[in-house]
Each structure stands twice: as C-alpha cells, then as structure tokens.
Amino acid sequence: MNRFILLLLSTFTLSLMSCSKGEDSMRIVPKGYEGLVLIIFDAEKSDIQDYEDGKRVYKIPPSGTLISGFSENYGSQTPYYFEEDSNGKRNGIPFFSNFNYDKVNQTNVRCAFNEQIVGATKSQPAYKSFLVGKGKDIEKWTSQNNELIKKALSHAGY
Numbered sequence: 713m714n715r716f717i718l719l720l721l722s723t724f725t726l727s728l729m730s731c732s733k734g735e736d737s738m739r740i741v742p743k744g745y746e747g748l749v750l751i752i753f754d755a756e757k758s759d760i761q762d763y764e765d766g767k768r769v770y771k772i773p774p775s776g777t778l779i780s781g782f783s784e785n786y787g788s789q790t791p792y793y794f795e796e797d798s799n800g801k802r803n804g805i806p807f808f809s810n811f812n813y814d815k816v817n818q819t820n821v822r823c824a825f826n827e828q829i830v831g832a833t834k835s836q837p838a839y840k841s842f843l844v845g846k847g848k849d850i851e852k853w854t855s856q857n858n859e860l861i862k863k864a865l866s867h868a869g870y
Contacts, residue, residue: 732786732787732788733787733788733789734785734786734787734788734789735767735768735785735789736766736767736768736789736790736791736792737767737768737769737770737785737789737791737792738764738767738768738769738770738791738792738793738794739751739770739772739791739792739793739794739824739842740769740770740771740772740794740795740796740802741772741776741793741794741795741796741805741844742772742773742774742795742796743795743796743797743798743803744795745772745774745776745795745844746844746845746846746849747776747843747844747845747853747860748776748841748842748843748853748857748860748861748864749772749776749777749778749824749841749842749843749844750776750777750778750839750840750841750861750864750865750868751770751772751778751780751839751840751841752777752778752779752780752837752838752839752865752868752870753780753782753783753784753832753837753838753839753840754779754780754781754837755781755782755783757779757869758779758780758781759781760778760779760780760781760782761780761781761782767792768782768785771796775867776864777864777867777868779868783838784829784831784832784838784840785829785840786829791807791827792804793805793806793807793824793844795844805822805823805824805844806821806823806824807823807824807825807827807842808823808824808825808847809825809827820846820847820848821846821847822844822845822846823844823845823846823847823850824842824843824844825842825843825844825845825847825850825854826841826842826843826850826853826854826857827840827841827842828840828841828842835870836865836870837870839861839865841857841861843857
C-alpha cells in the first residue's frame with residue numbers, strides 16, 4: 713500500500729511539473745546559418761535578457777553560441793524559430809520534433825530540429841541546443857551533436 717501511495721504522489725508531482733507554464737520564446741538565427749545552435753544560461757557571464765511581444769528573445773550570433781542572462785525555461789511553452797537578415801527582416805523556420813525524424817530526413821526543407829535542454833551540473837551551466845539546416849543534412853549533424861556541444865561549451869569557456 714505504501715508503494716502505491718508513493719507511486720501516486722510521484723505521478724501527481726510529475727504531472728504538476730509538466731503542466732507548469734514556462735515563458736514563450738523566439739530563437740533568431742542569422743540568415744543562412746546552418747549547424748548547431750547552443751543557448752547557454754549563465755547570468756554570471758551575461759546580462760542579455762531581451763523580450764519582444766512578451767516572449768523571451770534568443771538572438772543567436774554568427775558563431776551559433778549565445779550566452780544568455782536568462783535562467784532555464786522549464787514548463788509548457790511555445791517556441792518560435794526565425795532567421796534574420798542584416799536589415800532585421802525575419803522569416804519563420806519550421807521546427808520538427810524528433811518524432812518526425814524520418815519525414816524531415818527525406819526533405820530539402822530548411823528547418824530547426826532536435827531541440828533539447830540540459831540542466832546545470834557542477835562543471836557546466838544549463839543549456840538548450842538545436843540544429844538548423846536542410847532536412848537531408850540533419851542526420852549528419854545529429855550524429856555529431858554531442859561532440860559539437862562539447863566544442864561549443866569549451867569555446868565559450870566551460
């Protein structure tokens with residue numbers, strides 16, 4: 713009986729956590745950018761905290777790595793993906809989840825894919841990563857994803 717109550721309480725707690733509301737956000741990459749995007753959450757190294765229309769703005773530099781002054785953003789949220797040219801004109805980029813991998817991998821559509829968030833540890837800050845490119849190239853980047861993240865974190869000083 714005690715196990716059942718513990719299981720019930722654990723399930724209830726996880727349900728509440730997954731129902732919490734995070735802040736909606738925009739991820740903006742430079743026009744033509746392809747590859748790994750890494751958003752590092754580190755208020756000690758950055759004070760960049762921009763909002764637009766009530767949404768967090770993650771404006772990614774040409775390197776693909778942004779050190780943001782925001783803390784992690786957990787909970788239910790709507791992300792928006794854009795590319796922006798040098799004049800500030802934005803075009804939407806479709807996002808495909810990992811569940812659509814086979815569909816995306818067969819296309820030549822430019823998209824954002826494979827977003828993940830990793831919590832902070834003693835040796836590294838929390839970060840969010842995703843890939844931008846043509847669907848047919850996603851497999852190449854997905855296979856290199858962990859190595860690309862390690863290199864980007866190291867380059868950013870972590």
